[in-house]
Amino acid sequence: xxxxxxxxxxxxxxxxxxxxxxxxxxxxxxxxxxxxxxxxxxxxxxxxxxxxxxxxxxxxxxxxxxxxxxxxxxxxxxxxxxxxxxxxxxxxxxxxxxxxxxxxxxxxxxxxxxxxxxxxxxxxxxxxxxxxxxxxxxxxxxxxxxxxxxxxxxxxxxxxxxxxxxxxxxxxxxxxxxxxxxxxxxxxxxxxxxxxxxxxxxxxxxxxxxxxxxxxxxxx
Numbered sequence: 113x114x115x116x117x118x119x120x121x122x123x124x125x126x127x128x129x130x131x132x133x134x135x136x137x138x139x140x141x142x143x144x145x146x147x148x149x150x151x152x153x154x155x156x157x158x159x160x161x162x163x164x165x166x167x168x169x170x171x172x173x174x175x176x177x178x179x180x181x182x183x184x185x186x187x188x189x190x191x192x193x194x195x196x197x198x199x200x201x202x203x204x205x206x207x208x209x210x211x212x213x214x215x216x217x218x219x220x221x222x223x224x225x226x227x228x229x230x231x232x233x234x235x236x237x238x239x240x241x242x243x244x245x246x247x248x249x250x251x252x253x254x255x256x257x258x259x260x261x262x263x264x265x266x267x268x269x270x271x272x273x274x275x276x277x278x279x280x281x282x283x284x285x286x287x288x289x290x291x292x293x294x295x296x297x298x299x300x301x302x303x304x305x306x307x308x309x310x311x312x313x314x315x316x317x318x319x320x321x322x323x324x325x326x327x328x329x330x331x332x
Contacts, residue, residue, distance in 0.1 A: 145175040152177070154303035157310040157317065166192055167306055177303035180234035183226055184208035186305055187215050187243070193313050194247060206231060220246050238273060238296035240305065241286055244312060245279045256282050258323055264292035284318030285311045 148158050154177060161167040162175070166189050169175045188211040191198065196218070198210040206212075208231060215221045220243050259282050260266045266274060277294050280286045285308055288294045300308075311318045 145169050145173065147174045148177060152303075154307055157307040158303060160310045160314070160317070161189075161306040166309065167302070175302065177306075178301050180299045181302050181305040182232050183235045183239065184212060184231040186235045186240060186300070187211055187221065189305070189309060190220070190243060190247065190312075191215055193309055215243075234299035235305075236296065237286070237294065237298050237300050237304070238276070240300055240308060241276050241280045241294075241296065244285050244308065245276045247312070248279070248283065248285075250283060252279060253282055255323065259321055262292060262321055262324075263288060263294055265294055265296075269294075269296065280308075281321065284315075284320035287319040287321070 145158070145162065148155060152158075158167075158175060158177060162169060184206070185208075188208055191211050191214055196214055198214045201207050201209040206228065212221070212226070212231060216223060225239075256278050260274070260278060263277060263281060266277065269277060273296055277286075277296065281288070281294075286294070307317075
């Protein structure tokens with residue numbers, strides 16, 4: 113009787129230990145970054161991307177949210193968010209060679225858009241928007257054109273820029289600055305890039321615009 117009771121207790125302890133171990137590996141704790149506070153507008157987006165392992169912090173425990181993100185860094189993370197696999201670069205090659213080539217193969221970027229000398233420069237908000245517009249497989253609302261009046265610098269864009277801006281705007285990927293401008297020629301920060309990438313993959317993070325009455329009445 114005592115032996116049977118001991119076996120039962122040991123079995124329960126083993127099962128409990130397995131459950132605790134499983135829980136510890138599946139429930140991720142918020143990532144601690146010294147320069148990303150929970151009061152920052154980008155907190156949940158950065159935390160999501162770092163927690164997922166898509167973007168990393170620095171060895172000193174910082175994230176540097178206001179630092180620019182490069183063309184190749186953004187491309188690599190976007191490929192990862194699309195679940196695209198690629199082999200590491202060969203010795204002597206640029207570390208992002210295969211992710212850049214894969215993005216070109218998939219049509220996310222065009223051959224003439226980035227030379228190798230561009231890979232390490234800061235990526236602009238327009239370049240990110242263009243890549244998102246090609247990566248998206250969702251349908252757009254039939255009244256998409258009506259939202260252009262919410263973008264204050266819309267008329268300063270070229271026709272192709274306007275089309276791209278509207279696509280990412282109506283889906284809530286890029287919502288623009290507080291003054292309503294898109295700032296497509298501005299370099300993108302790491303915080304902005306994480307925000308857009310999180311919105312790309314997680315619809316609950318999107319900032320989908322609502323059409324206002326005066327937006328409709330302003331239509332030509």
